[in-house]
Amino acid sequence: MTTLRHPAPxxxxxxxxxxxxxxxxxxxxxxxxxxxVLDSGAKIDNLQIGYQTYGELNADRSNGVLVCHALTGDxxxxxxxxxxxxxxxxxxxxxxxxxxxxxxxxxxxxNVVGGCMGTTGAASTNPxxxxxxxxxxxxxxxxxxxxxxAMLVDALGIDQLFCxxxxxxxxxxxxxxxxxxxxxxxxxxxxxxxxxxxSQNIAFHEVGRxxxxxxxxxxxxxxxxxxxxxxxxxxxARMAAHITYMSDEGLHKKFGRNLQDRDKIAFGFDxxxxxxxxxxxxxxxxxxxxDANSYLYVTRAMDYFDLAADHGGRLANAFLGTKxxxxxxxxxxxxxxxxxxxxxxxxxxxxxxxxxxxVEVETDRGHDAxxxxxxxxxxxxxxxxxxxxxxxxx
Amino acid sequence: MTTLRHPAPxxxxxxxxxxxxxxxxxxxxxxxxxxxVLDSGAKIDNLQIGYQTYGELNADRSNGVLVCHALTGDxxxxxxxxxxxxxxxxxxxxxxxxxxxxxxxxxxxxNVVGGCMGTTGAASTNPxxxxxxxxxxxxxxxxxxxxxxAMLVDALGIDQLFCxxxxxxxxxxxxxxxxxxxxxxxxxxxxxxxxxxxSQNIAFHEVGRxxxxxxxxxxxxxxxxxxxxxxxxxxxARMAAHITYMSDEGLHKKFGRNLQDRDKIAFGFDxxxxxxxxxxxxxxxxxxxxDANSYLYVTRAMDYFDLAADHGGRLANAFLGTKxxxxxxxxxxxxxxxxxxxxxxxxxxxxxxxxxxxVEVETDRGHDAxxxxxxxxxxxxxxxxxxxxxxxxx
Numbered sequence: 001m002t003t004l005r006h007p008a009p010x011x012x013x014x015x016x017x018x019x020x021x022x023x024x025x026x027x028x029x030x031x032x033x034x035x036x037v038l039d040s041g042a043k044i045d046n047l048q049i050g051y052q053t054y055g056e057l058n059a060d061r062s063n064g065v066l067v068c069h070a071l072t073g074d075x076x077x078x079x080x081x082x083x084x085x086x087x088x089x090x091x092x093x094x095x096x097x098x099x100x101x102x103x104x105x106x107x108x109x110x111n112v113v114g115g116c117m118g119t120t121g122a123a124s125t126n127p128x129x130x131x132x133x134x135x136x137x138x139x140x141x142x143x144x145x146x147x148x149x150a151m152l153v154d155a156l157g158i159d160q161l162f163c164x165x166x167x168x169x170x171x172x173x174x175x176x177x178x179x180x181x182x183x184x185x186x187x188x189x190x191x192x193x194x195x196x197x198x199s200q201n202i203a204f205h206e207v208g209r210x211x212x213x214x215x216x217x218x219x220x221x222x223x224x225x226x227x228x229x230x231x232x233x234x235x236x237a238r239m240a241a242h243i244t245y246m247s248d249e250g251l252h253k254k255f256g257r258n259l260q261d262r263d264k265i266a267f268g269f270d271x272x273x274x275x276x277x278x279x280x281x282x283x284x285x286x287x288x289x290x291d292a293n294s295y296l297y298v299t300r301a302m303d304y305f306d307l308a309a310d311h312g313g314r315l316a317n318a319f320l321g322t323k324x325x326x327x328x329x330x331x332x333x334x335x336x337x338x339x340x341x342x343x344x345x346x347x348x349x350x351x352x353x354x355x356x357x358x359v360e361v362e363t364d365r366g367h368d369a370x371x372x373x374x375x376x377x378x379x380x381x382x383x384x385x386x387x388x389x390x391x392x393x394x
Numbered sequence: 395m396t397t398l399r400h401p402a403p404x405x406x407x408x409x410x411x412x413x414x415x416x417x418x419x420x421x422x423x424x425x426x427x428x429x430x431v432l433d434s435g436a437k438i439d440n441l442q443i444g445y446q447t448y449g450e451l452n453a454d455r456s457n458g459v460l461v462c463h464a465l466t467g468d469x470x471x472x473x474x475x476x477x478x479x480x481x482x483x484x485x486x487x488x489x490x491x492x493x494x495x496x497x498x499x500x501x502x503x504x505n506v507v508g509g510c511m512g513t514t515g516a517a518s519t520n521p522x523x524x525x526x527x528x529x530x531x532x533x534x535x536x537x538x539x540x541x542x543x544a545m546l547v548d549a550l551g552i553d554q555l556f557c558x559x560x561x562x563x564x565x566x567x568x569x570x571x572x573x574x575x576x577x578x579x580x581x582x583x584x585x586x587x588x589x590x591x592x593s594q595n596i597a598f599h600e601v602g603r604x605x606x607x608x609x610x611x612x613x614x615x616x617x618x619x620x621x622x623x624x625x626x627x628x629x630x631a632r633m634a635a636h637i638t639y640m641s642d643e644g645l646h647k648k649f650g651r652n653l654q655d656r657d658k659i660a661f662g663f664d665x666x667x668x669x670x671x672x673x674x675x676x677x678x679x680x681x682x683x684x685d686a687n688s689y690l691y692v693t694r695a696m697d698y699f700d701l702a703a704d705h706g707g708r709l710a711n712a713f714l715g716t717k718x719x720x721x722x723x724x725x726x727x728x729x730x731x732x733x734x735x736x737x738x739x740x741x742x743x744x745x746x747x748x749x750x751x752x753v754e755v756e757t758d759r760g761h762d763a764x765x766x767x768x769x770x771x772x773x774x775x776x777x778x779x780x781x782x783x784x785x786x787x788x
Contacts, residue, residue: 040661139661199645199669200637206670207634209663210677211605214626232608240601240634243594248729251593257700265698267434267533269603269690273697275593276600283604296663303667304659306651335642335729 025050025075025082025111025118028152036113036120036148042138046127049152050118051075051110054094055102057158062392064158065105066149067094068166068173070371071241071298072290074117077109078102083117083289092373099381100165104389108156112173113148114140114297122293123224133293135221140297142169142305146176150184162392163385165189167370168337169298172305175345178326179307179318187388189381191329192370194341195315195348196306201336204244205299208237212292221293234292235283242282247333247366251275308348315348322349325391326356327384329370329377336367357384419444419469419476419505419512422546430507430514430542436532440521443546444512445469445504448488449496451552456786458552459499460543461488462560462567464765465635465692466684468511471503472496477511477683486767493775498783499556506567507542508534508691516687517618527687529615534691536563536699540570544578556786557779559583561764562731563692566699569739572720573701573712581782583775585723586764588735589709589742590700595730598638599693602631606686615687628686629677636676641727641760645669702742709742716743719785720750721778723764723771730761751778 014029028049030036035043052075057064067077067090078094080087094100094107111119114137126133153161164177164185171193178188197205212218215233219226243251255275259265271277311317326349330342339360349356359380363369370377408423422443424430429437446469451458461471461484472488474481488494488501505513508531520527547555558571558579565587572582591599606612609627613620637645649669653659665671705711720743724736733754743750753774757763764771 135663196651198642199649199651199667200640200642202651202667203633203637203645203669203673206665206667206673207630207637210626210633210674211608211630213663214605214630215608216610232604236601236605236608236630239597239604243597243601246594248592248594248732251597255593257590257593257596257703269529269607269694271600273593273596273600275597279597279600280604300663309651338642 026052027118028155030151030155034151036144036151038138038144039141040138044113044120044138046120047113047148047151048118048120048124049110049113049148050115051108051152052077052079053109054078054107055105057106057156061158062160062162063105064153064156064161065100065107065163065165066153066161066177067100067107067109068149068164068170069109069112070166070168070170071302072286072295073170074115075109075111076117078107089371093378093381099378100163100385105162108153110149110152112140112145112298112301114145114294114301116291116294119148121291122221122297123291132224134224135293137293137297139304140301142172142176142301143180143310145301146173146180149173149177150181153184160184160186163187163189163388165191165381166193167191168193168367169302171337172302175307175318176305178322178324179311182319182322182324185324186392187325187327187385189327189329189384190345191377192331192334192337192367194337195308195318195345197303198341201244202303204240205303207240209296209299211236211240212295218292221296223292229287230292231287234287234290234295235280237295238286238290239279239283242279244336245366245368247335247364249333249364250366253364315344316351319349319352319354322352322354324354325384325388326354327380328356328358329380330358330360331365331367331369331374332360332362333364334367334369420446421512422549424545424549428545430538430545432532432538433535434532438507438514438532440514441507441542441545442512442514442518443504443507443542444509445502445546446471446473447503448472448501449499451500451550455552456554456556457499458547458550458555459494459501459557459559460547460555460571461494461501461503462543462558462564463503463506464560464562464564465696466680466689467564468509469503469505470511472501483765487772487775493772494557494559494779502547502550504543504546506534506539506692506695508539508688508695510685510688513542515685516615516691517685526618528618529687531687531691533698534695536566536570536695537574537704539695540567540574543567543571544575547578554578554580557581557583557782559585559775560587561585562587562761563696565731566696569701569712570699572716572718573705576713576716576718579718580786581719581721581779583721583723583778584739585771586725586728586731586761588731589702589712589739591697592735595638596697598634599697601634602693603690605630605634606689612686615690617686623681624686625681628681628684628689629674631689632680632684633673633677636673638730639760639762641729641758643727643758644760647758709738710745713743713746713748716746716748718748719778719782720748721774722750722752723755723774724753725755725757725759725761725763725768727758728761728763
């Protein structure tokens with residue numbers, strides 16, 4: 001959590017360590033003259049971005065690495081999460097001596113716009129009403145998230161990031177960074193992601209949203225104002241999503257048909273199989289750390305992502321003339337973002353004449369593999385960054 | 395819906411065309427001296443079975459074909475469903491001149507125990523209290539469903555069925571029939587099924603059950619007694635399940651990322667993509683025809699099914715010495731019951747020295763393919779039954 005030689009913010013932004021509403025995080029606040037203009041045409045005034053940095057920015061501000069988090073992640077990528085008390089979500093990847101080496105790089109991680117860990121989201125106070133936004137927050141897109149990150153990167157005085165890296169929704173942000181700001185991204189590392197959200201993925205998100213909105217404690221999105229919380233709906237949403245993060249094979253290996261009481265089935269509706277108990281735990285622990293409306297907004301942002309559609313229907317157009325170096329990583333058992341999605345990006349990058357390497361990692365851990373101990377992924381990231389660094393600082 | 399030469403029920407059972415609670419269905423009622431004894435050790439008194447028959451039973455009562463329905467199916471396999479007004483759920487397969495030819499066979503289809511279309515289930519009146527069972531109904535298993543069907547087949551005076559056929563949960567019943575009553579099944583036709591429910595499948599069912607039980611209108615299962623209905627929870631459960639009935643490829647082909655308003659995204663939480671609207675419709679129409687507690691009981695029965703575990707841990711033991719002829723059908727894009735599950739059954743049958751043919755049908759329609767117009771499936775069923783008939787009545 002230490003930031004050494006942390007750059008002072010530029011004009012129009014102010015920096016602070018936050019208080020009650022954003023525990024133990026750095027916060028960048030933008031004044032009313034620096035609104036975030038959204039794809040929907042709406043704008044967010046008084047934007048606040050919760051973020052963390054790790055390592056030291058070098059003298060020419062060229063060693064910045066932006067790590068983008070996934071759907072329910074946050075800025076605490078490599079330090080204890082102040083809400084859960086658990087280690088950062090990617091400590092195996094980011095830290096001193098790790099593949100994204102904080103002895104070498106200045107790592108920045110921001111909570112996305114629409115999130116609930118210090119960046120403006122549905123639970124933030126709407127300056128127009130003094131009440132939590134709820135559904136009055138305008139809809140957010142992946143390009144909006146990236147635009148807000150660019151404002152922060154600007155405020156830190158960084159022109160070009162050495163690398164933008166992330167998995168899943170984080171990988172969508174990486175692709176969007178590379179497409180929208182090619183000159184600001186020396187190297188791009190999208191993992192377990194795709195250039196658009198598939199029909200099936202939209203369907204799973206819609207189930208989760210319907211579960212939340214079906215909960216009477218959701219109160220049409222105004223639950224914070226009435227002191228309620230749609231815990232049950234949010235837990236069901238998380239349970240449904242969590243299945244998609246694992247693989248059939250991985251679940252079978254982990255749980256099979258093992259019973260809680262290993263001797264006999266209980267003939268009831270309590271968690272009889274271990275997989276049920278595991279899933280319930282995932283649902284219940286999630287509601288302790290995540291805001292239900294944020295879940296609506298951030299899932300919607302993923303649904304809307306379609307990089308080809310934003311570039312005349314041809315994905316290669318998103319990367320024409322790019323000088324960014326890409327490394328794409330997918331996992332064999334990931335059925336949320338199967339390898340075919342990564343290959344579509346690789347093909348488009350090839351068509352655009354970009355520099356791209358591609359690794360498909362053999363694993364039975366499904367989509368969540370990008371968060372886990374996967375030596376081939378680590379070796380690939382290490383090799384890619386070291387070769388990119390050689391090119392950058394030759 | 396006509397039953398020609400319908401056999402009179404044997405002692406201990408009475409037959410009627412049902413009234414208000416079981417619209418337009420035949421009903422077999424068993425007296426208190428004929429309880430259904432369940433795997434849990436409990437029993438159901440005054441068992442009632444809603445069923446339909448099609449075609450004519452021949453003189454030696456040897457042409458009976460029992461069709462077993464899937465999770466949310468019912469006895470209306472080949473005639474208009476009196477609740478929905480829609481055609482029977484397998485009219486492409488069952489009827490005059492169809493692969494299961496009612497000009498030749500006497501087709502029987504029963505609503506499963508625990509269901510909600512005329513057979514004793516959670517919405518039925520508990521004779522002990524005079525109130526709907528709700529969660530006081532004992533838990534049901536696939537073997538229990540089959541045991542009840544055997545009581546009906548007994549009451550109809552049929553010793554051996556020419557064939558038992560069904561898809562998905564219906565296929566589980568077929569396998570159970572063949573394992574429990576090999577001498578009563580001349581031919582068995584399990585489609586898109588498996589010998590056990592996988593960890594991932596249990597997980598999806600658990601999400602659905604949690605969605606129902608999270609709905610305050612569920613009232614701990616007593617919603618009928620208080621005049622409520624957990625419609626929202628049941629709709630979410632159906633939506634989650636429905637995704638698993640299709641394939642990623644099929645969804646992509648059907649909906650892609652098509653918008654409801656084809657010009658632009660709406661930046662909101664209404665159904666913006668066609669796949670969302672489709673899924674909501676599936677959820678909403680389902681609650682009009684299905685009882686939420688039945689959904690709990692019948693999903694649980696599928697979860698509990700594990701034919702190998704019931705036979706000393708070796709699937710082949712379930713079929714040792716069988717003379718039944720089997721035809722197993724799976725679909726390439728079915729990820730709920732993938733071909734590997736069917737192959738496990740084929741291997742076990744081979745190990746048991748049984749007669750078995752196996753067809754994997756190439757399709758992008760996922761698990762639901764067994765309900766759809768799949769010419770290769772129809773040709774396989776026709777060929778299998780005609781060869782079995784030649785052997786039976788040579």
